[in-house]
Amino acid sequence: MNTHDNDHDHDDLAARLRRLPAERVPPAVAWQRIAAQLRQAPPQLPPPLAAVPASVQYRRRHWPRGIAAAAVVALVLAGGGRWWATHERPVAVAQASPLQRQADVLAAEYGQAIAAIPPETVPAELAPALHELDSSAGSIRSAIAQSPDAGFLLGQLRRTYALRLELTRQGLAAAAFPT
């Protein structure tokens, strides 16, 4: 246990946290879902290393998709790239995965709904929140491009789009009918 910080007042709290149950039994269906996917995705054999010097072989790093996706998410968040509205650009991939195609369909559907609302009618005070949501959606799409099997990201994307649309509509209604 790490105790380098000087927050000694919280030692008791930390001790209680450490005593929390270390295990929680997942629902039985969890393994059934995993097993179903294992049958469709056999372990990936490593690439041939014969032509690579031993010293380089030892240092070679195979980044799991999660790490790669996280890096992309961080880069997009750090850059604050706005992708939606009239400047949306498709994620550059050699071949879209089924998850990406679903994400594209989702983006197109919500894009049409958003496009039906003239941008100039949306209150300016909503702009930061909408920008944040746009950035989040872009980050999730980038993560999907890097992790084409991470199905939960599609639900995340759908919720982000839905919140974006709802916020736009609420803002529009508030502007049309000020109290």
Add this chain to the structure above:
Amino acid sequence: MDMLDATVTATAHSPQAADDAALARAAAGGDTRAYERLYRRHAPRLYALLWRLCGGNAARAEDALQETFIQVWRRLPQFRFESALGTWLHRVAVNTALMEVRASAGFEALERDEDGMDALAEMPAATPCRSTGLDLERALETLPPRARAVLVLHDIEGWKHQEIAEELQMAVGSSKAQLHRARCLLRARLGEAP
């Protein structure tokens, strides 16, 4: 940190680690029964961690658990057995859960107040005496995602601030600040003096 290069040599040579290695080698060859044994052995520990990182959201925790074991299954042939399999599973699980936390940071901040110190302090508190484990679990779930992640990784999982900062792509100082904030929020939620 490269999850395949995770180095926890102290546990890499334990009897369970050796058994894990044997099962992992069989699973790398496509033996799903061996992999199921690994799952049964490690899933409860990982699920407890994921449950907390996901704020008690069962659907998210299950998604992350599933994604963790599928990722590891696919990468098993590349695992070099220089560290314990459990260590690798742990890192993949944390990374998977935090990937979602990072991706959802934008709208979660809108859905639930990231700066909710005041709101949390005003919520009905538990009896201001010694809180039960259940109180603690519930209070943990009310924390903002990033603060909760730092608290869980530091105070429960024993990670160092440097490791947390790398995982969450934040400064070490930010990790320390988030930990302090999380502890204060937790104490406020439990009705204890900060």
